[in-house]
Amino acid sequence: xxxxxxAGFAPVEPVDFVAADAAAExxxxxxxxxxxxxxxxxxxxxxxxxxxxxxxxxxxxxxGRGFSLARRLRQLGYRGRLRAHGHVISDQFRHALAxxxxxxxxxxxxxxxxxxxxxxxxxxxxxxxxxxxxxRPVAPPSE
Amino acid sequence: MYRYDEFDADFxxxxxxxxxxxxxxxxxxxLTEDEFKPLRLQNGxxxxxxxxxxxxxxxxxxxxxxxxxxxAMIAERWDKGYGHFTTRQNIQFNWPTLKDIPDILDxxxxxxxxxxxxxxxxxxxxxxxxxxxxxxxxxxDPRPTAELLRQWSxxxxxxxxxxxxxxxxxxxxxxxxxxxxxxxxxxxxxxxxAGEPGYEVIVGGGLGRTPMVGKVIRDFLxxxxxxxxxxxxxxxxxxxxxxxxxxKARIKILVHEAGLEDIRAQVEADFAHQMAAEGGxxxxxxxxxxxxxxxxxTPPAWDxxxxxxxxYMAARAADPVFRAWTDVNLAAHRRPGYAIATIxxxxxxxxxxxxxAEQMRVIADLAETYGHDEIxxxxxxxxxxxxxxxxxxxxxxxxxxxxxxxxxxxxxxxDIIACPGMDYCALATARSIPIAQDIAxxxxxxDYARTIGEMKIKISxxxxxxxxxxxxxxxxxxxxxxxxxxxxxxxxxxxxETLAIGERAGPGFDADQVVPAIERLVDAYLxxxxxxxxTFLMALRRxxxxxxxxxxxxxxxxxxxx
Ligand code: SF4
Numbered sequence: 130x131x132x133x134x135x136a137g138f139a140p141v142e143p144v145d146f147v148a149a150d151a152a153a154e155x156x157x158x159x160x161x162x163x164x165x166x167x168x169x170x171x172x173x174x175x176x177x178x179x180x181x182x183x184x185x186x187x188x189x190x191x192x193g194r195g196f197s198l199a200r201r202l203r204q205l206g207y208r209g210r211l212r213a214h215g216h217v218i219s220d221q222f223r224h225a226l227a228x229x230x231x232x233x234x235x236x237x238x239x240x241x242x243x244x245x246x247x248x249x250x251x252x253x254x255x256x257x258x259x260x261x262x263x264x265r266p267v268a269p270p271s272e
Numbered sequence: 273m274y275r276y277d278e279f280d281a282d283f284x285x286x287x288x289x290x291x292x293x294x295x296x297x298x299x300x301x302x303l304t305e306d307e308f309k310p311l312r313l314q315n316g317x318x319x320x321x322x323x324x325x326x327x328x329x330x331x332x333x334x335x336x337x338x339x340x341x342x343x344a345m346i347a348e349r350w351d352k353g354y355g356h357f358t359t360r361q362n363i364q365f366n367w368p369t370l371k372d373i374p375d376i377l378d379x380x381x382x383x384x385x386x387x388x389x390x391x392x393x394x395x396x397x398x399x400x401x402x403x404x405x406x407x408x409x410x411x412x413d414p415r416p417t418a419e420l421l422r423q424w425s426x427x428x429x430x431x432x433x434x435x436x437x438x439x440x441x442x443x444x445x446x447x448x449x450x451x452x453x454x455x456x457x458x459x460x461x462x463x464x465x466a467g468e469p470g471y472e473v474i475v476g477g478g479l480g481r482t483p484m485v486g487k488v489i490r491d492f493l494x495x496x497x498x499x500x501x502x503x504x505x506x507x508x509x510x511x512x513x514x515x516x517x518x519x520k521a522r523i524k525i526l527v528h529e530a531g532l533e534d535i536r537a538q539v540e541a542d543f544a545h546q547m548a549a550e551g552g553x554x555x556x557x558x559x560x561x562x563x564x565x566x567x568x569x570t571p572p573a574w575d576x577x578x579x580x581x582x583x584y585m586a587a588r589a590a591d592p593v594f595r596a597w598t599d600v601n602l603a604a605h606r607r608p609g610y611a612i613a614t615i616x617x618x619x620x621x622x623x624x625x626x627x628x629a630e631q632m633r634v635i636a637d638l639a640e641t642y643g644h645d646e647i648x649x650x651x652x653x654x655x656x657x658x659x660x661x662x663x664x665x666x667x668x669x670x671x672x673x674x675x676x677x678x679x680x681x682x683x684x685x686x687d688i689i690a691c692p693g694m695d696y697c698a699l700a701t702a703r704s705i706p707i708a709q710d711i712a713x714x715x716x717x718x719d720y721a722r723t724i725g726e727m728k729i730k731i732s733x734x735x736x737x738x739x740x741x742x743x744x745x746x747x748x749x750x751x752x753x754x755x756x757x758x759x760x761x762x763x764x765x766x767x768x769e770t771l772a773i774g775e776r777a778g779p780g781f782d783a784d785q786v787v788p789a790i791e792r793l794v795d796a797y798l799x800x801x802x803x804x805x806x807t808f809l810m811a812l813r814r815x816x817x818x819x820x821x822x823x824x825x826x827x828x829x830x831x832x833x834x
Contacts (some may be wrong), residue, residue: 188315191310193433197510202428204545227429242302258423262557
């Protein structure tokens with residue numbers, strides 16, 4: 130289960146993910162939340178301080194809901210880590226980064242078909258029309 | 273017109289390189305067919321019945337002569353010597369091979385053209401009034417906005433994998449030549465009470481299987497708020513649009529099912545959020561960039577001319593063929609002594625919208641010599657020279673005649689929109705081009721056509737309605753009934769600012785019964801109209817559909833199996 134970040138492939142560190150409603154009940158810090166791409170992010174706003182990582186599901190590379198959901202979470206003020214999870218292809222990496230994701234979690238099969246080099250090319254910084262039109266980054270990359 | 277700067281040029285080259293890499297990775301297996309397909313479509317490569325089709329973007333329908341000549345070269349070198357202008361102001365090549373496509377893309381990039389986002393579930397080529405910057409009824413030039421939207425939507429990171437395709441059209445004139453109410457988003461440039469420029473924003477229009485008239489979601493949006501507002505609409509659609517059924521995936525269905533009020537509330541909330549963000553909305557072009565874009569659309573260096581030109585008047589008096597052409601194919605220009613000339617791509621008996629390489633070169637030459645180097649493609653599949661001095665019209669007409677491009681039928685019964693239909697399209701249930709040819713042939717007498725007056729016939733080869741038959745005065749929809757082509761007729765559609773969806777007249781007709789059916793409708797109209805000033809559509813609105821139905825089905829002259 131490789132994790133793709135701007136720096137390349139890395140192993141996925143173990144995180145216990147909970148669903149959004151369970152997150153509300155847990156009182157710990159550093160919670161990881163699993164979100165389906167049709168979730169309403171509004172319910173999470175009150176918990177943003179306690180959430181360390183939100184993972185948005187991509188059931189298929191042709192389903193772009195996750196991009197808008199990420200954008201909306203950032204718009205609502207979420208500053209923690211944001212991960213795309215599932216069927217995201219290397220060509221979409223730059224889109225994911227531009228929408229506020231920090232990283233992508235893919236399965237071994239996809240990582241074998243689309244090795245690190247493919248993701249590196251996609252993730253390279255480049256000038257976009259968005260920037261040309263004054264688009265600011267969605268969120269500063271988290272540390 | 274807009275000229276590529278270094279950034280645009282680099283972007284397009286980079287995109288071609290990216291697509292080459294994607295093709296390579298498809299071949300190596302790094303990309304599966306499912307993964308590759310959206311990438312292929314977003315680069316304009318569409319799989320058709322016989323071959324790949326390449327759809328080239330003509331942003332808001334504007335071309336210069338060098339670009340038109342390059343299209344001619346591509347048609348000759350990599351296709352069968354012609355191209356097909358579409359209802360979305362694009363041009364399609366129907367016979368390229370997959371291996372040639374990256375080279376074609378490079379050839380397009382040489383003249384600042386591309387195929388980006390002409391297919392696929394993304395924001396498509398932005399369309400605009402084809403008379404922009406020339407029409408005498410224009411309030412504001414829509415092209416700077418269209419160009420701004422083109423840049424904003426190109427490779428937008430958030431909106432490349434929408435539930436379905438997304439089409440935006442804009443008009444700067446109260447006479448809507450851009451069919452804004454039949455688009456996912458339609459923009460009409462307006463002024464508020466204080467005289468400030470802005471947009472009326474229309475959402476959820478569309479044709480296809482479920483035709484809908486767009487609804488006003490915001491009656492006045494200040495000009496500077498356009499991008500965040502459009503972004504809010506797209507975000508709501510991307511999150512909530514249906515993905516379970518591709519025929520219910522357009523924003524029109526979302527607006528219909530959720531209700532305009534609900535969608536408006538969500539869009540306004542997202543918009544408000546963007547506007548309230550620290551530092552303002554995320555996408556906010558600075559005034560310099562907006563001014564830079566607008567600077568490309570300053571009017572050409574007009575001559576100061578009297579409204580009427582003696583040579584032009586004399587040619588009109590002397591040559592009835594020229595006179596007929598000027599009566600029918602010209603539109604009023606904002607400058608005295610100028611005219612907007614529409615070149616019909618509907619010569620009698622040809623496939624609507626097709627142009628040969630040779631014809632493209634003639635059009636390019638004329639634009640260069642007489643037309644300030646500007647060419648437009650209209651959604652009615654014709655080509656426009658937007659700025660021609662009246663005194664040059666006789667020479668223009670002479671050259672068009674030699675090239676078989678002087679058909680005087682713009683807006684008349686033989687100026688038919690037809691989708692590719694069974695001849696090219698894998699989804700077709702019937703032919704459409706041959707039906708258009710039959711009708712044009714039947715009404716080929718120019719005097720008769722002018723007696724009939726303004727008439728919009730549009731033909732689609734299946735219920736996807738690419739031929740826009742829903743908004744035709746007489747719409748024709750080709751279906752398959754037990755292996756036999758059957759043509760359904762709709763009446764009373766309208767594609768202008770008074771947009772209306774035509775009403776189905778009744779049972780369909782066999783292919784060879786379509787022309788007689790149209791003839792019965794025309795005869796009924798001529799008998800019923802108040803006078804030559806009352807067009808077919810006006811008569812239909814005054815009298816209702818009933819008398820036309822009677823004419824259509826008298827003597828049971830339709831497919832009896834229906
Ligand atoms: S209307 Fe149908 S047949 Fe015509 S181009 Fe569209 S999908 Fe093809």
